[in-house]
Amino acid sequence: MFKGVSLLLMLLCSCAVAAQNWPAEQWAPGPPGSGPALAALEDYAFASRDEATRKGIRTDALLVIRDGQLVYERYAGGTTADTPHLTWSVSKSLMAAVLGVAYGEGRFSLQDKVAKFLPAMVPHPEISFADLLHWASGLDWQEDYEYAPLNSSVVAMLYTRGHTDMAGFTAAHPAFGAPGQHFRYSSGDSNLLSAALKNILGAQRYADYPWTALFDPLGIRSAVWERDATGTFVASSYAYMTARDLARIGLLMQRQGRWGERQLLPADWVAFNLQPFAHYQANQDAAVPGGHWWLNRSVDGAPRPWPDAPPDSFAALGHWGQALYVLPAEKLVIVRYADDRDGSYRHNELLKRVQAAFPPQVLP
Template identity: 65%
Template sequence: MLKGLLLVLFVVMACAKAEDWPDPEWQVAPVTLNWQAVDNYAFPARTPARNGIRTDALLIIRDGRILHERYVAPTTASTPHLTWSVSKSVLATLLGVALGEGRFHLHDPVARFYPAMQAHPNVQMVDLLHWASGLEWQEDYEYAPLKSSVVAMLYTRGRHDMAAYAAAHGTGVAPGQRFHYSSGDSNVLAAALRGMLDAGRYADYPWQALFTPLGIDSAVWERDAAGTFIGSSYLYLSARDLARIGLLMQREGQWAGRQLLPASWVAFARTPFQQAEAVPGEANPGGHWWLNRPLPGAAAPWPDAPPDTYAALGHWGQALYVVPSRKLVIVRYADDRDGRFSHNELLKQVLAALPGEGS
């Protein structure tokens, strides 16, 4: 019996040791692959007109080791790059840690934590995480700035207290009934997080709960004048540090032997929200992440990528892709302005450059 237990313990320890972790730095895989087609797609010659595909950083990690990494000046491996709406998925990851600590439940009313939502008593945390609060909202940017709720929230009349600005909007539909992408929903989540914490803990919580345990030291997360993290848009991370979030998700919330994030939260993040309409080429919403899972009656958004692929996506081409079946984490930072970049094409090229499973 004792020998059997020792054998099991040996196998468990050997498996744990076999996993590579960035502790403190990422290791580089001892393989040489041909990345020419990937680089040709991601890094074409730049033009002064700022059009076309404009990648600032590309980092490809497989099984916890760097396979390929390239940057365009002034971005470097240590540059905290603006992630735009990738911030939303990192916020969701932080909330997953809070859920694991027992600070809230998915079906709690948001008003329990954020009194400004008392006018919307039926909106639950899960509704915000699905971008389905039902609040009236216009998420246009450059294309309709005068009518844009998000532009007003970030830069004009809502900028001093962004969550309160979002919460003051009227109800369009019942909560949970329809996906309607809203940076306002994300900033209300960031305000609700404050209500879950003891006084004085909010400012340090992202670091104490998530960034420091992962070894992230480049994070800059802006707050509005009310002191609320701008969870929708204004987190800055180096590509290597954002990849740590991806590895945490790819490994079901585990980090170096610790279950930092509940595995059930990872499953929630990558479960499609059914109250959404499929848009060809556009990923489908999960729990504040974006999924390659098709909605009923529709094709997969990224047909050349495995169906379990999911991502955190941001304005102007920011992306963190996670492909669990291939043990892949990919970070792309960019300055795209004209919509030519294709998530599917990049993923297709990366997958084509990789040897098959078991190599």
């Protein structure tokens, strides 16, 4: 009897996988939204654009995928469906996905010390890959932007004395605490991961690895990724792709690293990405850090960062309003590109309006 039940369950699971929508060269269209809820979403996301002051919500692209189908797409500000848009710190989560493929190939473990692969990290022998992925290296890094450029480690890394060798610049920072104990958001940590991967793979294979390992299997054709003078991808900031292509990364993560019949990212890697950093203290930031992704989780009894979204929601987030949201419970992937400058945009508000405009389909 149990053998028969098990066989039935296997067949049902196989049918469920087969019934999933997977994009081919283009996304298949799904049922579009309409009515007051869609109008309310557009009123929020695409308010009148002030090009003189650059104030207010300035969405360049908004794309919604429901269960693998494209149900909404709109562009503004010169961005089109064919524009590889700068993702800023969404690049960090892209590098996490690239690293996930290498992890699945057995090239490193989360507890490996980065100094094993990156000589510049020898002065910091206890920092592990997991520490860097949690932005918890313990290095004394200042992630300040336009409002405090003179004190900013990231501005110096990207634009002045550190820009030729970003990982080397980061590794030269002193420690402020023990690795793995304190969350301190750091673009430098992301670039250390990128440089370590280069040494793991060798420079020749590394040069096209994001494409051969991740982008090509997903059908991503628009990706551009800038490098520093050492040939290291700037994992912190400088990946570009169209909104439709970025949505493919979201669908991969929504489906636990699976793409069609292939488990592209190991399930335990995705689980690590989506587990809150154990030493994170609530209210330090707008979302809870996981393994180079941002989570909508309650930590220490604090409210969830996006209370109107399901608790399993997560995102890749970038400067000036770039966002890739994944809402597994709703089977939604949302891409937003933007040119926000004044902090008026709210993640929760957009997510609330998208869910209202594109509710789950009720099967007859």
